[in-house]
Amino acid sequence: MWQWLVNVLRDNPAIAVFLSLAIGSSIGRVSYRGIGLGAVTGTLLTALVIGQLDITISNDVRAIFFLLFLFAIGYSVGPQFVQGVARNGLPQAAFTIIICALCLGTAWLSAKFAGYDAGFAAGLFAGANTISSALALSVDAIEQMGRPAEETQALVNAIPTAFAMTYIFGTIGATLIIALLGPKLLGINLIAACKAYEIRMGGHVGQGSGRSAWHDFIVRAYRVGPDSAFIGQTASQIEAGFHHQQLFIERVRRDDAIFDAVADTVVQSGDVIAIAGPHRHILRQFGHTLEEVEDPDLLDVPIEGVDVLLTNRAFDGKTLADLADQPSVRGLVLRRIRRGATGVDIPILPATELHRGDVLTVLGRPKDISAALTKFGRADRSTDETDVGFVGGAIVAGALIGTLVWHIGAVPITLSSSGGVLIAGIAAGWLRAVHPTFGRIPPAAGWLMNALGLNIFIAVVGLSSGPSFVAGAEQLGASLFLWGVVATSVPLILSLYIGRYLFRFDDAILLGCCAGARASTATLGMLTEQARSQVPALGFTVTCAVGNTLLTIGGIFIVLLMG
Numbered sequence: 001m002w003q004w005l006v007n008v009l010r011d012n013p014a015i016a017v018f019l020s021l022a023i024g025s026s027i028g029r030v031s032y033r034g035i036g037l038g039a040v041t042g043t044l045l046t047a048l049v050i051g052q053l054d055i056t057i058s059n060d061v062r063a064i065f066f067l068l069f070l071f072a073i074g075y076s077v078g079p080q081f082v083q084g085v086a087r088n089g090l091p092q093a094a095f096t097i098i099i100c101a102l103c104l105g106t107a108w109l110s111a112k113f114a115g116y117d118a119g120f121a122a123g124l125f126a127g128a129n130t131i132s133s134a135l136a137l138s139v140d141a142i143e144q145m146g147r148p149a150e151e152t153q154a155l156v157n158a159i160p161t162a163f164a165m166t167y168i169f170g171t172i173g174a175t176l177i178i179a180l181l182g183p184k185l186l187g188i189n190l191i192a193a194c195k196a197y198e199i200r201m202g203g204h205v206g207q208g209s210g211r212s213a214w215h216d217f218i219v220r221a222y223r224v225g226p227d228s229a230f231i232g233q234t235a236s237q238i239e240a241g242f243h244h245q246q247l248f249i250e251r252v253r254r255d256d257a258i259f260d261a262v263a264d265t266v267v268q269s270g271d272v273i274a275i276a277g278p279h280r281h282i283l284r285q286f287g288h289t290l291e292e293v294e295d296p297d298l299l300d301v302p303i304e305g306v307d308v309l310l311t312n313r314a315f316d317g318k319t320l321a322d323l324a325d326q327p328s329v330r331g332l333v334l335r336r337i338r339r340g341a342t343g344v345d346i347p348i349l350p351a352t353e354l355h356r357g358d359v360l361t362v363l364g365r366p367k368d369i370s371a372a373l374t375k376f377g378r379a380d381r382s383t384d385e386t387d388v389g390f391v392g393g394a395i396v397a398g399a400l401i402g403t404l405v406w407h408i409g410a411v412p413i414t415l416s417s418s419g420g421v422l423i424a425g426i427a428a429g430w431l432r433a434v435h436p437t438f439g440r441i442p443p444a445a446g447w448l449m450n451a452l453g454l455n456i457f458i459a460v461v462g463l464s465s466g467p468s469f470v471a472g473a474e475q476l477g478a479s480l481f482l483w484g485v486v487a488t489s490v491p492l493i494l495s496l497y498i499g500r501y502l503f504r505f506d507d508a509i510l511l512g513c514c515a516g517a518r519a520s521t522a523t524l525g526m527l528t529e530q531a532r533s534q535v536p537a538l539g540f541t542v543t544c545a546v547g548n549t550l551l552t553i554g555g556i557f558i559v560l561l562m563g
Helices: 002-011 013-028 038-053 059-086 090-114 118-128 133-143 149-186 190-200 235-240 279-286 320-324 366-376 388-403 416-434 443-502 507-517 521-531 535-539 541-562
Strands: 217-223 248-254 257-260 272-278 304-310 333-339 359-364 377-379 405-408 411-414
Touching: 002 013, 002 038, 013 038, 013 443, 038 149, 038 443, 059 133, 059 388, 059 416, 059 443, 059 541, 090 118, 090 443, 090 507, 090 541, 118 133, 118 149, 118 443, 118 541, 133 149, 133 416, 133 443, 133 541, 149 443, 149 507, 149 521, 190 507, 190 521, 190 535, 217 279, 235 248, 272 279, 272 333, 304 366, 359 366, 366 377, 388 416, 416 541, 443 507, 507 521, 507 535, 507 541, 521 535, 535 541
Parallel strands: none
Antiparallel strands: 217 272, 248 257, 248 272, 304 359, 304 377, 333 359, 405 411
C-alpha cells in the first residue's frame, strides 16, 4: 500500500502539490493567542517532508503561479504604496525604507559572519522577516546568476531550509518585540496614548475600539412645541448647530402628511420630526427640550448601507470634519473606513484623513447615498466577475518590461520578469483605485490569486528541495535559528528608537508604524487589542504597503549582495 502511494505521487506530482496544500493549510491554522505558523510555512514544511519521496515536478508550474502571486500582491498594495511614496505618508514611507534597509543589512551581515552562501542568506532574510514573497524573487535571482546547474540547484535547495529554520521566531519575535517589549522599552502606556490621540483628533474619552461620535446610528421622533427655538429654522440650520455630531432631520409629519426633509425644509410649530444620528447625541440634544412621540409611520425611514470607493482627487487628504461641511454628505452616517491591502479598519475621528482608494461604509437614505456617490466615487458593490483580460495583459506587459536589460558599464541591470510583474501589479492596483471603470478583481479573487499562487510556488520549491533539507538542517540548524533571532530582533528594536527619536511619531501610532514596516499583520492585531483602539492602524497601512513591496524586492538584493 505504501509503495503504491509513493509510486502514484511520483507519477502524478500534481497530487503531491495539492496534498502539501491540504495538510499544510490545516497545520497553518493552528495558533496560540493569534500566533501560528500560517499556511505558507505549514505548506513548506509539509512539502519538505513529502519531498523525501524524491518527487520531480516541472519548474514551469512554479513560474506560472509565481507570476500570478506577484501580480496579486502588487495589485493589493498599489494604492497605498503610491499614496505613501507620493504624498500623504511620506514620513512613514521614509521610515519604512530605513527599516527595510536595516532588515536587509542585518540579514546580509549575519550571513557573512556565519559563512553562509547566497541560498542560505536568502532563506535567512525571508524567514527572519516573515516575508514569504521574497522567497520567489530570491529563487528567480539565483537562477539568473548563470552558475552551473548543479550549483544553482544547491543554492535554491538551501533557501527553504533556512526559511523554515528562521520563520517561527520571525513571527513570534516580531509580535513580542513590538507589541509586548516595545511599550516597556519606550515607556509607553498604549491605552492612554491612544485615548489622548483620539481626543486630539476630535474623539471622546471612553469610546474604545476606535469608536466616535460618528457611530451608533438611531432614529427618534420628536414634537416641536410652540416655544421651541427650532421654529422658523431650516433643517440645515438646525443641523449646523450640532456641528460634527452628525444629527439629521430625515422626515417631517405636518398635520396628516409625512414628507422627506431636505436642507431648506422650514420647521413649524407642531411638526413631528424624525431625527437620525448617534444615540448619545440625540438624547443629550433633544431628550430634554422636545417631546418624544411614538410614530411608527414617520420612523419608517428607508435606509441602505453602501461601500463607497473614494476616487475623487478633491477629497484626497481631507478630514472627516472637512467632509461634514459638504452638502453632499447630509443625511449620511459613516460606519467604517477600510484602507490598504488587508482592509485595515481606520478609526473614525473628525481629524481622520481620507485617502483615495479608501472604502467607506455609509448608511443613509437611498437618494442621499446616490447624491454622495456622484461627488466622492463609486459604489463598491460586490460582484463575482474578475477582469481576466486585464490581469493577463498586465502580467504580460510587466514580464516583457522586466526582461529588458540595461548595462551600466559592464554590469547588466534588469528587473527580471518577476520584478516587472510586481511593478505592473502596483501600477494596476493604483489605476483601479483612481479610475475604477476597469481591471476589477473582487477581494475574494485577489485573495485566491495571492494565496494559491504563493502556496503552490512554495509547495513546488519544498517538494524539489526535500531530499537536501534534512542534510542542511542537521548541518546548520542551530546556527541558522540563532542568526535568525539576530536578523529578526536587531532591526525591530532599532525601529522603535528610530521611530520615536528620529521621526518623532506619536506614541499612539509609533508601534503600528513598526509593525507595518515589517508587514506584520499579526502584530497589528495584538496592538489594537492591547490598545483597545484602532488608532495604531493609522501608522500601519502606508508602512505595510511600502514595507511589503521593499522586503519582497529585498529577495533579489540579498542574492546580489551575496553573489
